[in-house]
Amino acid sequence: GCGSKQDTAPADTGSQNTDASAQSGGEKDAAPASSNSAAPADTSASGSGSGDLEGAHVLLLKAAGTFTTKIYEGYSDYMESHGYKTAEKSPTETTVAAQVQIIDELITQKVASITVATNGDAGYDEVFKKAKDAGIIINSVDSACNPEFRTIHVNQASSESLGAYQVRAAVLQALGVDYPGDNMEKAVDDALASYTGDELRIGVLSASIDTPVQNGWIADMEKELQRPCYQGKVSPELDKKYGNDDLTASTTQAQAFMSENKVDVIIAPTTVGLAAQGQVLKQAGSDMKVTGLGVPSEMQAFMPLSPDENAFDYVCPYMMLWDLGHLGALSAAATLAVMNDGFDGKEGSTFTMDAWGDYPETTFTAAPASDGGTEVIMDDPYVFYKDNMADWINKM
């Protein structure tokens, strides 16, 4: 059951992101761009520009961009409302080395905590060890770091659910079924039961080959495809291509999917890939559909924006993500819990996130994660479709 709670809750969150909406002013069209450009200014105001980071709480994501900005808005909002100094330090390049360098600098600057979304699976152990020895709290968000060093991983949604959601959405779109509301699982079972055509093939356009979190989701997509309802109807093999989160590469790969015409539907579990694939399919006027993880404002050109439209007139009838601001705020709450409330991230231990925006006070419980550490899971993935897109494009 994924739906009703989120359906209302995040929709109201908009009023929370006061900065963004204030900046975006009245002009609707201009909103995404100006909120984009306003964001880095926020960052510097909140500390990184002034330079002295001693005792600050730092969010270190994969690379700069809308995605990062939105998460940081939630993070700094929560932290500052509790009276703490924050900074955002995402690198220019999506590389491990760049992040290691930044973490090392942060240790020297004696920050209080680092919440990181790693760019790779390996490469951080020593610098994390050094950070731990210096008494710095380490948590991860979005893309988990080595469980040995983190207290807790803040996961936007369980990997299983992300894998399953995307496969279900893809299969439904391949069969021409509009978003069925909360129970996609049942909708898939129903739709496939009556399906008698050729075995459906799903293509995946991922980021780079060694992005752990994406690989995890792809693994979970394959797991989902093992369920009996797919047998003989959907090929268990995913046709994987890697676009390195680079425009040209993503577009080339996207075009290959289209030219080959071997897959029936494409999943792009990366925002860059999803936009690239959307653009390719749209420009070519292709019937092929794409779904995956995307940011609403970036996807508005490829998706239906009002309930009375036919979703299948668009290349991406529906897609999913999570509330980025909420994710940021939750990571901030987790960090503060470790610092102030003795939350140790052990399995079963709990912490409480104060009410934030329209999300009520919630208690999260550390659960075992697939990598052997523990994590808290924010929610199920949030599905964007024709009924709610119009609201979201101004907020995220």
Place this chain on the structure above:
Amino acid sequence: MRKITGNKNFGLMVGLIVLLILAAVITPDLYSVGSLMNMLRNNCVFVFLAVGEMIVIISGGIDISISCIMALSGCVCSLLQFHHPQVPVFLWLIVAVLIGMVCGMFNGFVVGTLKVTPMIATLGTNYIFRGLAFIISSGAWWYPHQYQMTFQNFSIGKTAGIYNIIWFAALILILAAVFLNDTTPGRRIYAVGTNKESAKVSGIRESRVMLMSYTICGAVCGLAGMLYVANFAVGNFAIGDGFEMTAIAICILGGVSIIGGQGRVGGVFIAVLMMSIITSFISMLPGLSVWQDAIKGAIIIIAVGINIWTARSTRRRELKERGAML
């Protein structure tokens, strides 16, 4: 027949034909008109970059910063066309070229007048231009809905059934060929590239020629930046990262001598085609996505090897002919 095998691009052409046949057999889908056009369209940017890079290399320099010039122009154009939709779009064309020219001029000044080694100078400006692109864009991305259709049409609109960006590329190729082959400034570029000392006593000022070649390169790359974002309708400061290496590889594959003085537009054109086909071809082979780099690398080495080999055998044949006369 001899004229054909003796051609400098013989190795390349053989490679291209082999590739085309291979692709035809293994991935016939590549040959649907739409795929072919799309392939060309998306690789057109390399025509611009490689032509610009080629001009600089012939003059005896090298430009590592081309992809950053491209990013800077792409960002500025994206930003402007979004905020000033009322301005006639062809103006962005001029803006793009101007931005590129200014960047190129700066490179040319540092290399030509201040006499900094080209590799290092442009390695430095590479960082500077990319940084500027970030500052101007504030790290933001632009997405399709933020691009006016008229702007996008520079690339994806069609004239006579062919994408505009392809027309632009063809125009640049022809202009470059005429410029390099038949005009005084163009020949000056070869002259400086082949022997700076001789150029000096012939009254050709190296610093000016360098300034010119870098400026032209910059202008072409500036144009490339604009057409690139118009083509994909997505843009940010990081676009084109690493393209300079591909462009250099294309140039050398196309027979441009890395020490300057030699190179023809035709060779570069064939090399661009070859690279595009390799990229599209490999991405269409299921499971071969990860093989892309390895195969590209191997093909460049082999093609250059064939070129060296044909050059040598041509020379051997010449000698044999002379031997007969002895």
Place this chain on the structure above:
Amino acid sequence: MGDYILELKDVVKTFGGVQALKGVSFQLKPGEIHALMGENGAGKSTFIKVITGVHQPDSGTMLLEGEQVTFRSPLESARMGIAAIYQHVTAFPDLTVTENIFMGQEIKNKIGLYNWKRMNQKAKELIAPLSPALDVHKPMSALSVAEQQLVEIAKALSRNARIMIMDEPTASLTNHECEELYRITENLRDQGVSIIFITHKFEDMYRLASRVTVFRDAEYIGCWDVDGITNHDLISKMVGRELNQMYPVKTAQIGEVVFAVEGISREGYFKDVSFDVRQGEIVALTGLVGAGRTEVCQSIFGIMPPATGSLKLNGREIHVRSPKDAFRFGIGMLPEDRQIQGLINELPIYQNVTSAAMDKFLNYGILNVEQEKEAARGFCQKIQLKAESIQAPPSSLSGGNQQKVVFAKLLNCDLKVLILDEPTKGIDVGAKSSIYEIMNELASGGYAIIMVSSEMPEVLGMADRIVVMKAGRVTGTFEKGEATQEMILEASLRQKEAGA
């Protein structure tokens, strides 16, 4: 003032610390051929470059037809009708012969694009009298040094200049081509062109010039009518001392055959070349341009080993696959083009000198720099090198002194056989005679010397034996006594081998 078409007064030029011209003056009459002579490093080439605007003088005035002028670039002087052939070939190696000839005065069509067809045609016409077989479509880099020189001459001729300056144009030409050049030069004079002709060869001067100006050590020494001056006087003016004997009396004892070349061939270059050289002997290898002498030497030296045939050192067959091998067997070569093959322009002179035999100065792999400098100093003194210091780079030396550096490099190696490809090309009389002296000494010391030369007096004066080549084959071998200039010329034009 109307007497002179070109007049320079008190021209001073310094390079960093080096004074290349210390207030020299010079006058050129309309329609005369004026020879400019002087030792290496006297400042002749620098002077020319000041005239054409490659270099700007520190002070001094230049009058062109009585009007004061200053040229900031060679283009400006060219526009005023001054053409120059520079000493070091200033070609564009990757550009075709045609383009080299028309550089700066391209023929264009109506819309300003190059008219390649007309240019190629005119280039052919220009080059034909000098070298009929030369393909104008070829890039310069495919030509031999001499052929490149011919192209440079054709280029200067194409300018229709009022004043023509030639800086050692005959340095790499053979007699035959020199004759052709003389003819052309005289023709130009008859058409009213004024010519400055720089040379180290007296025959050039006698043949062409009506007046001669001498520079020494960056200073103007004087100007004389050629008719009124003797060889002896001129030499003493140039060197500043008496120089009695140009070619030394040979003192070497000629011994056994040290090195023999037996029937070597290389496709496209030369065929079935055989000769030998004995201990203490100097064998001259001569012939016309393109005869393939350089290639034979390069083959022996291992740059491009011969395809067939054999080399014998002291009767034992040796295989020379690289210059390294050659040095190991005691065979050294002074290459034809010192700029490209002989010098390391950015490294100090002493490192140039020791570069071919560094092992001598190695202690457990570490170079003993003091020892290196010591040795280099010795060799440089021996050949009377004029240089600020042995730490200076060769690029700061004049042409002749650069050649001496390459010579010193060979002296540093312990060799048995010396191959000297045009050893005195572009070297002044003083240095020339000291190089002959050195050659003689080396021969006496037991070296076997193979000398490639296009200068007939040098061949006749120095060689014990003369091997003549034509189109890649040996067409004649002469002993010292029997050879005359006519016989050699005949052999170098002969079709079939005559047998020794």
Place this chain on the structure above:
Amino acid sequence: MNGKKKWKITGFLVQWEMILIYLLFLINILLMLARPNLYFASGTITSIIQSGMDLCPLVLGMALVMMMGEIDVSCAANMIFCSMTTGLLMDQGMPAVVCVLAGIATGVLLGMFNGVLVGYVGMPSVIVTISNSLFYRGIVKIILDVNVLRNFPAFYTKLAWNQIAGIPLAMIIFLLMAAIFVVVLQKTGFGRKLYIIGNNAVTAEYSGINVRKTRLAVYLIMGGMCGIASIFFVGRMGGGVSSTMGVGYEMNAIAICALGGVSTSGGKGKMYGPVISTFIMAFLIYTLGLMGVDANAKKTLTGLVLLIAVLIPNINKDLFTAVRRRFRKI
């Protein structure tokens, strides 16, 4: 030609390597003034130095390659290839020594491939190494796919992160290696050959130097240094490697060498230069980070510093001659 050239203090003080040292001091003073609390805190300097050591073996090798007038763009890919060899063998449970040596041997082998193509086949080094960079990394991508290697000898991370009496272990090893390289390039016949080839390869050939062999040798050394660099790099990366790591390191290594005064056209510069500028780069980047300069502005600044730094010798030369002339007049 007269006697020894006198050693002049003015000449010594304005040579490029000294200017690099001033630059290093300048950055230090800057940081000291801007962030005294951090600068004097224990461990800061150590961290800074350690942060710059991950590519130091590449710098040393690259200096030799560039001295010879060639370039190696494939070194980062080679380095990752070496890491992969070591990592894969470690996964097989082979003894650590064997794995490490095999890693270095891989580097030498890949270096040999470059060297043969450049030296013996006669291809331009830029094209050989650009395409081999694609090729080597491509193979790593094929073999590793989505996998990550985490099994590396323990001394890797110790080397990169530990210190002896406050002196970073990596720096000690670097300086030891640097000393060897200084001797090799500045003092030995081999080093001299590199200068000669870098200046004029044809003359080198005519002087009996085996140019091909020397080129091959340098690429072998460079390959070996890539192998050694893999130790520093993997250590710095906490003992984990995946296929896309280390992208762009080759450009950093080239930039450091250039800053160190090694000309990309060959034959110019000294080994001390790149050694000093390795530290300059480390201090510069880290300092900018500590001063809170935004990651992108940091790049722009780095580019400017690189440009200005390479401009100084030109300005410096003119200045120097002007000063000298004035003194001579007095």
